[in-house]
Amino acid sequence: MPLDHYVTLGRSGLRVSPFCLGAMTFGEEWGWGSSAAESEAMLSHYLERGGNFIDTSNGYTKGHSETIIGDCLCRDRARRDRVVIATKFFSNMYPGDPNAGGASRKTIVASCEQSLRRLQTDYIDLYWMHVWDKFTPIDETMRALDDLVRAGKVRYIGFSDTPAWKTAQAHVQAPWRGWTPLVALQIEYSLIERTVEGELVPMAIELGLGITPWSPLRGGVLTGKYTRHNASSANPERGDRVLAYLNERSFTIIDELVRIGHRHRARPASVALAWLASRPGVTSIIIGARRVDQIEENLAASGLSLTADDIAALDAVSAPTLSFPASILRNANMIMHNGATVNGEPSVAWPMSPTSSADRY
Numbered sequence: 025m026p027l028d029h030y031v032t033l034g035r036s037g038l039r040v041s042p043f044c045l046g047a048m049t050f051g052e053e054w055g056w057g058s059s060a061a062e063s064e065a066m067l068s069h070y071l072e073r074g075g076n077f078i079d080t081s082n083g084y085t086k087g088h089s090e091t092i093i094g095d096c097l098c099r100d101r102a103r104r105d106r107v108v109i110a111t112k113f114f115s116n117m118y119p120g121d122p123n124a125g126g127a128s129r130k131t132i133v134a135s136c137e138q139s140l141r142r143l144q145t146d147y148i149d150l151y152w153m154h155v156w157d158k159f160t161p162i163d164e165t166m167r168a169l170d171d172l173v174r175a176g177k178v179r180y181i182g183f184s185d186t187p188a189w190k191t192a193q194a195h196v197q198a199p200w201r202g203w204t205p206l207v208a209l210q211i212e213y214s215l216i217e218r219t220v221e222g223e224l225v226p227m228a229i230e231l232g233l234g235i236t237p238w239s240p241l242r243g244g245v246l247t248g249k250y251t252r253h254n255a256s257s258a259n260p261e262r263g264d265r266v267l268a269y270l271n272e273r274s275f276t277i278i279d280e281l282v283r284i285g286h287r288h289r290a291r292p293a294s295v296a297l298a299w300l301a302s303r304p305g306v307t308s309i310i311i312g313a314r315r316v317d318q319i320e321e322n323l324a325a326s327g328l329s330l331t332a333d334d335i336a337a338l339d340a341v342s343a344p345t346l347s348f349p350a351s352i353l354r355n356a357n358m359i360m361h362n363g364a365t366v367n368g369e370p371s372v373a374w375p376m377s378p379t380s381s382a383d384r385y
């Protein structure tokens with residue numbers, strides 16, 4: 025799907041591109057990433073292609089990511105208003121100050137003001153809680169976010185990297201209290217990381233939260249540049265975050281990506297992104313890059329349509345082991361429908377069922 029074929033985010037009216045430009049690589053303060061000039065070139069290229077969705081965080085590259093976006097986009101009000109800027113609170117930017125990070129009212133309000141200053145804007149389109157803060161009552165977090173929306177400093181809110189049960193609690197209680205509900209969920213999701221399909225993805229679909237996956241290529245593992253032959257000598261910039269996943273399961277997935285890619289004349293990364301775009305609930309995939317040409321490589325997935333057989337093959341080699349009660353639920357149709365087809369889903373006969381009236385008590 026082209027960048028300018030916009031989609032609404034969750035049950036909101038916010039229109040965003042199907043591929044979001046992630047800005048964690050904006051700035052070189054973490055020892056890897058892009059210079060301010062290269063970051064601005066990527067931003068401009070993405071916008072020229074029709075993209076309108078930028079994702080960053082207060083903590084990315086020590087705040088420089090937000091500053092780069094502000095310098096590039098927000099000095100021109102007309103340009104800024106055409107872009108959907110998402111940023112996050114949670115990261116502590118002041119060592120030794122326990123109230124500088126997390127999701128308390130004090131932290132949220134201060135973090136928002138600091139992000140607005142760095143972004144050089146008077147509002148944030150989408151404000152994410154970056155990680156769940158177990159020390160702060162969720163109603164305190166939600167009320168503080170609602171106050172920011174009412175003050176006009178934030179337009180929409182969402183959660184990132186938060187358990188399904190806590191996200192559901194926050195989202196369901198919001199309308200009952202007259203507070204702003206969540207519109208989106210940001211989670212790690214890829215052919216390598218599919219355990220989110222156990223709780224988080226079904227929850228998002230049920231509650232109408234748009235899913236924006238991060239790390240869709242698992243730090244470059246799914247690009248195909250790492251193989252069984254070069255894995256032992258690989259020295260990725262992000263270290264163990266990549267090396268820990270250079271294993272046989274990943275290589276089996278990569279083999280399938282290469283096979284399918286050859287048939288479609290597409291790179292493995294494009295196939296991996298096209299698979300993710302086909303998953304239920306996924307609204308906008310966050311792509312990361314350090315150069316303009318890497319953005320183009322990722323966006324090649326927008327013109328790729330996988331067949332049902334392609335998707336089934338990738339599903340098979342990447343099937344995750346989900347936590348309880350997933351194993352029980354796999355047999356639910358058999359136990360409750362006992363051979364009948366309901367809503368298009370067939371079931372097999374339950375072997376423990378009575379087979380005749382004489383068998384029933």
